[in-house]
Amino acid sequence: METEPEQAQSHEKKIRDPFSRTIKDEPISNEQRRKELQHLLDLLQIEYKKTAEFHTLIASVSETLTIAWKRRDAKSELALKGLLLILEYCLSHVFDGHEVFEIFVTSLGYSTVIFWKHCAGYVFDSDLGRGTKFRDALLFSLTLYDVNTGKNRLRELYAAVPGIRKSLLGVNAKQFGERYHHLQKKLSRYGSHSSLCSVSSESDAEEAFNVKSGNHSDSETEEEKKPRSGLATPHFQQRVINVSNAPPVSLKREKTGDWEIKQGSGGLVACVDPVMSKDHENLWLANLGMNINDKRHKRRGSVVSTPDSLSSPGTNTLGLPLIKQTIAEVFFHVLADDDIDAPKNEKQKKAREEMSLLGVLNNYNRGNYKLNPVVVQEEDYNVYYGGISNGLLWPALHNLPEYIVSEYNDEKQLRAHWCAYVRVNYQFAIDAVRNSRPQDFIWIHDYHLMLVGMIMQSLDQHLEVGFFLHIPFQPPGEFFSKYSTVGFAVLRGLLRFTKVGFQTHRDRTKYIELVQHYLGTAKITYDEKMDIYSVANEGWTCSLGVFPVSIKNDDFLKFVDLPETIKLKHDIRKKVMGGNPLPDGRFFFSVERFDYTKGILEKLQAYKRYFEKYPDRIGKDVLYQIAVTNRRSVDTYRVYQDECIELANKINETFSTSNWKPLIFQTDGLQRSELVAAYLAMDIGVVTPKKDGMNLVAKEMLVCNPRAGLVLSTGAGSEIQFTTAGLYKENGEKNYHRISNVFDEEAYCDAFYAAALEPEDVRKEHGKRLHEFIMANDIERWSSAFLDPSWTHEVIRPTQVDTLDDFFSLMMKTRNVRRQIVGRVLKGIPIRSHFAISLRNAKESLEQICKPGTHTAEFKSGSDSSEVAHFEIDNELQEFERDLSFIDYVQSEDADNVEQFVDVS
Numbered sequence: 001m002e003t004e005p006e007q008a009q010s011h012e013k014k015i016r017d018p019f020s021r022t023i024k025d026e027p028i029s030n031e032q033r034r035k036e037l038q039h040l041l042d043l044l045q046i047e048y049k050k051t052a053e054f055h056t057l058i059a060s061v062s063e064t065l066t067i068a069w070k071r072r073d074a075k076s077e078l079a080l081k082g083l084l085l086i087l088e089y090c091l092s093h094v095f096d097g098h099e100v101f102e103i104f105v106t107s108l109g110y111s112t113v114i115f116w117k118h119c120a121g122y123v124f125d126s127d128l129g130r131g132t133k134f135r136d137a138l139l140f141s142l143t144l145y146d147v148n149t150g151k152n153r154l155r156e157l158y159a160a161v162p163g164i165r166k167s168l169l170g171v172n173a174k175q176f177g178e179r180y181h182h183l184q185k186k187l188s189r190y191g192s193h194s195s196l197c198s199v200s201s202e203s204d205a206e207e208a209f210n211v212k213s214g215n216h217s218d219s220e221t222e223e224e225k226k227p228r229s230g231l232a233t234p235h236f237q238q239r240v241i242n243v244s245n246a247p248p249v250s251l252k253r254e255k256t257g258d259w260e261i262k263q264g265s266g267g268l269v270a271c272v273d274p275v276m277s278k279d280h281e282n283l284w285l286a287n288l289g290m291n292i293n294d295k296r297h298k299r300r301g302s303v304v305s306t307p308d309s310l311s312s313p314g315t316n317t318l319g320l321p322l323i324k325q326t327i328a329e330v331f332f333h334v335l336a337d338d339d340i341d342a343p344k345n346e347k348q349k350k351a352r353e354e355m356s357l358l359g360v361l362n363n364y365n366r367g368n369y370k371l372n373p374v375v376v377q378e379e380d381y382n383v384y385y386g387g388i389s390n391g392l393l394w395p396a397l398h399n400l401p402e403y404i405v406s407e408y409n410d411e412k413q414l415r416a417h418w419c420a421y422v423r424v425n426y427q428f429a430i431d432a433v434r435n436s437r438p439q440d441f442i443w444i445h446d447y448h449l450m451l452v453g454m455i456m457q458s459l460d461q462h463l464e465v466g467f468f469l470h471i472p473f474q475p476p477g478e479f480f481s482k483y484s485t486v487g488f489a490v491l492r493g494l495l496r497f498t499k500v501g502f503q504t505h506r507d508r509t510k511y512i513e514l515v516q517h518y519l520g521t522a523k524i525t526y527d528e529k530m531d532i533y534s535v536a537n538e539g540w541t542c543s544l545g546v547f548p549v550s551i552k553n554d555d556f557l558k559f560v561d562l563p564e565t566i567k568l569k570h571d572i573r574k575k576v577m578g579g580n581p582l583p584d585g586r587f588f589f590s591v592e593r594f595d596y597t598k599g600i601l602e603k604l605q606a607y608k609r610y611f612e613k614y615p616d617r618i619g620k621d622v623l624y625q626i627a628v629t630n631r632r633s634v635d636t637y638r639v640y641q642d643e644c645i646e647l648a649n650k651i652n653e654t655f656s657t658s659n660w661k662p663l664i665f666q667t668d669g670l671q672r673s674e675l676v677a678a679y680l681a682m683d684i685g686v687v688t689p690k691k692d693g694m695n696l697v698a699k700e701m702l703v704c705n706p707r708a709g710l711v712l713s714t715g716a717g718s719e720i721q722f723t724t725a726g727l728y729k730e731n732g733e734k735n736y737h738r739i740s741n742v743f744d745e746e747a748y749c750d751a752f753y754a755a756a757l758e759p760e761d762v763r764k765e766h767g768k769r770l771h772e773f774i775m776a777n778d779i780e781r782w783s784s785a786f787l788d789p790s791w792t793h794e795v796i797r798p799t800q801v802d803t804l805d806d807f808f809s810l811m812m813k814t815r816n817v818r819r820q821i822v823g824r825v826l827k828g829i830p831i832r833s834h835f836a837i838s839l840r841n842a843k844e845s846l847e848q849i850c851k852p853g854t855h856t857a858e859f860k861s862g863s864d865s866s867e868v869a870h871f872e873i874d875n876e877l878q879e880f881e882r883d884l885s886f887i888d889y890v891q892s893e894d895a896d897n898v899e900q901f902v903d904v905s
């Protein structure tokens with residue numbers, strides 16, 4: 001007779017072990033799974049509703065199973081099997097099973113760490129033995145869980161199985177790469193001609209590295225040991241790792257199969273490119289528009305457990321081989337030359353390679369900062385870009401809910417698309433961590449990537465990750481009710497960046513209000529002097545500032561006086577105004593992406609009304625409207641664009657005469673040189689968005705052409721900046737024609753009229769003021785303000801040291817900095833740039849008070865004393881030198897030089 005536990009065991013045998021099904025069994029049907037689970041529940045005598053649908057069944061029994069497992073009795077193993085069965089199901093259905101996964105993980109409660117320890121073996125074995133990708137599925141599912149709930153469960157998995165994090169980030173591969181790079185730098189510094197210089201493969205390099213870091217130095221003379229060019233190589237200095245959806249270039253593939261690379265356009269690129277160009281070591285990660293198109297897996301939610309159905313890059317515990325495999329897969333996909341014949345000879349082969357995407361990118365990278373592609377599943381990308389980013393976040397954050405795509409009225413659809421958005425953010429986050437070093441500053445841009453900070457921080461909490469929102473932050477109430485899945489995750493997600501920048505105070509205020517309203521536990525403080533908010537929430541502190549973007553003025557001004565620009569300016573003016581324009585005819589110019597936020601439809605309506613109300617302008621004025629076709633994959637854009645074109649045609653049909661057309665409507669964009677010529681050719685720029693981040697074109701117009709007039713709406717970020725700067729006063733100086741409500745046709749067309757009739761000298765005077773303001777607020781100001789570490793860290797600023805008290809107080813501050821440095825070094829936390837900035841500022845402040853050519857400082861003994869004392873501060877200055885070298889040393893990981901910091905005397 002079998003005892004009860006024996007009986008249970010023999011029954012249990014009838015159920016196949018989760019995570020050990022052979023591939024030929026796949027895909028297992030949900031019905032089968034349900035039967036297995038029900039059988040287990042029967043054995044465990046757990047009650048459940050027989051007719052319940054599978055998801056409901058899982059949701060209703062997860063907690064009871066967890067309790068049974070935690071009892072640690074004879075049936076515990078059975079309960080664990082039940083839990084594993086559920087987990088296996090969830091990991092096989094990442095997309096349609098995530099709600100169940102949420103319930104499942106929540107029901108595990110405080111037992112997650114121990115549960116992950118138990119299940120890791122099964123997951124790994126299945127991946128290794130059967131080529132499943134359950135580990136990746138688990139990591140992503142937990143990421144999604146954390147994003148949706150604001151919890152930190154992913155970190156519990158890392159705590160339970162540390163190797164999993166390392167493997168995901170390819171830590172070993174990265175360390176190897178770092179060492180290899182370091183070795184190369186070192187070799188070039190030593191100027192050695194040894195065979196190590198020509199290490200050609202990674203294994204050679206590894207060998208070389210081992211040899212070098214071992215006893216090979218015996219053969220080196222003392223002289224050779226000395227570094228030739230300082231301690232820190234640029235390789236270990238802080239870089240900016242820029243991460244955005246759109247790249248700074250546009251890539252086009254010719255019919256021949258060759259790739260053509262061009263400078264990209266768009267506001268984000270215009271303002272970030274100059275910052276990145278400052279240092280060739282900087283790195284820009286972006287999606288280049290080429291993604292993995294896996295046609296075999298059309299249906300979202302298909303089982304994950306077949307070898308290649310999961311899109312995220314696989315990694316083994318070494319990281320390296322599978323990173324390579326992923327890259328190979330990407331380039332194989334992207335470079336698939338199905339349509340071109342095989343090269344005929346070596347020369348053709350070489351030319352092909354040069355013009356391949358890889359060749360073109362390598363070429364670009366040689367002359368610039370580095371540009372690396374982030375590649376994701378095409379299906380995910382389309383949903384992330386055309387769905388959540390531009391179908392929901394874009395209209396919602398611009399407070400234009402009427403443009404939110406109607407698909408998202410369906411909660412299920414919204415959740416499914418949200419998964420794709422999280423997944424793409426996850427991919428960007430992993431790429432950013434993999435590509436960065438501890439001392440780098442990682443800068444994430446815009447609404448496409450709002451979760452990247454929190455995902456990165458869960459992978460490595462010491463990273464410094466900043467975020468800049470290029471668009472407004474004005475979500476309507478329904479963002480937190482109807483679209484709450486997205487709304488709350490976004491609100492919380494931003495707080496997990498180290499620092500967040502907004503374009504305007506209006507947007508930051510709104511964000512802070514919403515945090516106050518919805519995140520009751522958040523502690524908000526405001527530093528009036530710095531104009532920075534700090535929000536502490538769930539163990540993280542985030543600083544929030546306001547930084548209106550601008551342009552690099554010289555990038556535009558350099559075209560202004562070129563003879564070819566002047567010629568083009570005349571050509572454009574002739575094309576727009578005709579051969580014989582009337583002397584008082586005005587050339588209005590608008591240039592923007594064909595976006596409903598830009599208020600193009602409202603502009604056309606007002607322009608139509610303009611000729612109806614002011615017929616004296618017929619035959620005189622022309623509006624040259626460039627609306628660059630964009631985002632047509634989003635329904636709302638298509639509808640809007642078609643409507644605008646229809647109205648544009650109507651205006652021309654209604655008002656054109658035999659030799660005059662009121663409107664030139666163009667949907668192709670201009671290159672920068674042509675754009676500058678158009679700015680010079682126009683009389684009046686018209687920038688009238690309903691709501692918009694900044695509108696750099698408004699600034700570009702006035703930088704290039706200070707004689708121009710400007711019609712500017714209050715929806716533009718630049719208008720808010722101009723008003724704040726006093727360039728438009730209700731009861732005073734008005735340097736542009738303001739449109740307060742783009743829907744008010746009458747007022748709008750009156751502004752057109754006022755601008756057209758404005759005397760030239762008045763227009764010039766206003767233009768000059770705007771020009772001067774923009775010139776003084778170049779992009780340099782924006783980037784250095786955003787990157788300034790002093791709004792997230794205490795930084796010693798250059799100080800006037802007049803008295804002995806000033807001296808002591810400065811030295812106390814530096815003592816604090818030194819303590820923090822030591823603390824971080826002991827804990828192995830990276831040293832950030834602000835420490836060196838502080839010490840350098842302190843050192844320079846002291847040097848300022850030394851007599852020229854000496855280290856003798858002069859102070860007053862008290863603030864009201866005229867008595868001057870002299871001090872030798874040689875020791876202090878030397879200490880600063882040493883500390884600064886130490887920081888360089890720590891950052892350089894140049895272990896061979898440690899002895900110079902050890903006081904052997």
Ligand SMILES: O=P(O)(O)OC[C@H]1O[C@H](O[C@H]2O[C@H](CO)[C@@H](O)[C@H](O)[C@H]2O)[C@H](O)[C@@H](O)[C@@H]1O
Pocket residue numbers: 246266267268269271446447470471549630631692693694695696717
């Ligand atoms: O990449 P696309 O979908 O084609 O869109 C182009 C960019 O449009 C948006 O630009 C914003 O950034 C500008 C600079 O800060 C700002 O002046 C403008 O008002 C914004 O709309 C978008 O935010 C970028 O991410 C896109 O790349």
Ligand SMILES: O=c1ccn([C@@H]2O[C@H](COP(=O)(O)OP(=O)(O)O)[C@@H](O)[C@H]2O)c(=O)[nH]1
Pocket residue numbers: 265266267268270591592593626628668669670671672675694695696697698700
């Ligand atoms: O035909 C065009 C239209 C626009 N742009 C550039 O695209 C950017 C648009 O930035 P803005 O902030 O005005 O709007 P966004 O498109 O980013 O929303 C500006 O730098 C323009 O110079 C361009 O190079 N060619």
